[in-house]
Amino acid sequence: MISVEALRIEYGRGRRHTLAVEEVSFRVEDGESVALIGPSGCGKTSILLAIDGIIRPASGRIIIRGEEVRGVRRDVAFITQDAGLLPWKTVRQNAELALRLQRRPREGIQEILRSLGLGGFENRYPAELSEGMRRRVGIARALALRPEVFLMDEPMANLDTLTRERIQEIILRLWHMYRFTGLLVTHDIEEAVFLGQRIIILSPRPARVVEVIENPGMGEAEYRRSEEFYRVVARAREILKSLEEK
């Protein structure tokens, strides 16, 4: 379980001081998949980085599986916006990187790459891959850690529609397989509804929780075409629009 309690994040000092996140609290239960959505630049990524232990909150607490977060943890994996592949490492070296940095045995990489459709590309460099394949290598890197918690920072940003839907379906399939606790940050409403059992809507900066939408229907690839999906999307859109108008 992830528990975020009265989280407050500030950047800079003096005149350059900005309040990025103001008093955000929420919980993600074990095995639950939750989407955080809000306008661009509202502080979503800051919240995710704080949960990962990369940035220190000004106040408030973050607890993952009973332990307060004080740095990067071995049971938490993070997928960055553009997959963050290192161009000087091959597909396999990129996929192994997190294990290597944490000095853990590099096992099971081959199976993970194959299950993501990357078999046969192990020795290629990122420059030789399509954008969709690069994102899958980023997912492989996170998956190799066999994490309990998956933090995803817009892993589908800047992809064409079909590739984006394909990666969304891969993430959904992995969630069913591994039942990890997932927290997805996105500004794409349909993506949030497709992947989030709950959708937490944040205000423009400084971020506060505006509303939480329950979305029990998610879980199948077909959900995208259902009436309920459209209803939840419409509701989320309305709330986000009213935030912009304020």
Place this chain on the structure above:
Amino acid sequence: MRQALHYLVAAFAIFFLWALASFVLEQVKGWPVIPYPWSVAAAGIEYLPQWGSAFASSARRFFLSLILAFATGLPLGLLVGASERLHRWFSPLIYLLYPIPPIALLFFLYMAFGVGEGVKVVTVSLTLFFQVLVAAIGAARNISPSYILAVRTAGANALQLHRHVILPAVLPEVFTAARVSVGLGITMLYIAETKLGLLGGPGSGLGVFIETYAMRTDLSLSGVVGLAFLGLLFYTFLEILERWLCRWKYVGKG
């Protein structure tokens, strides 16, 4: 293979233009101002032991200087480039020292390092050191934040960050800077070798070889050809090293 062919064609072109220039000057001036390439080659072969020894001495000095410059400039550049605080403190110092040609300090360098091998290596490595240092600092400050975030979220410590991100990201630019500086380094080497006259005899370096035989133009020019070979040797060496260490830069480009 194709590149070797290009070099061959270029060598022929230089050979032809050189012969043409020799011929034209001979006609205009009435005496052979520039010896013909074949007589230069013949003179070089005649004095091959001295020529070879001079080339080897200069090459050894340049090689040592290059290693010294990389061994000091690269780590310092990574540290200063990657740390905002170190950069604030050290960059004014570096940019003040950077434009000073080490040759201007040659007198002091002789006082400090004597007139032997040391001072020549120090002069050239100082030149190359600043080129490597400035390139490394610039490249380290331009690394995409997404690479750094990717390894930090995976739990990298500072050493791992340098090893897996900063060093490989900086290498291509450092190699380019070093390649471009080969010519400058050879100029500095020439001056350092000849500044104190003809110490050591013609076999002690290409600079001394060229000046010793200044009156035998064909022989002197064979020393100049030696400098060109020296430049080509190190340019090619650095390029092969880069293609090996930075393979990823060349994928899909043949």
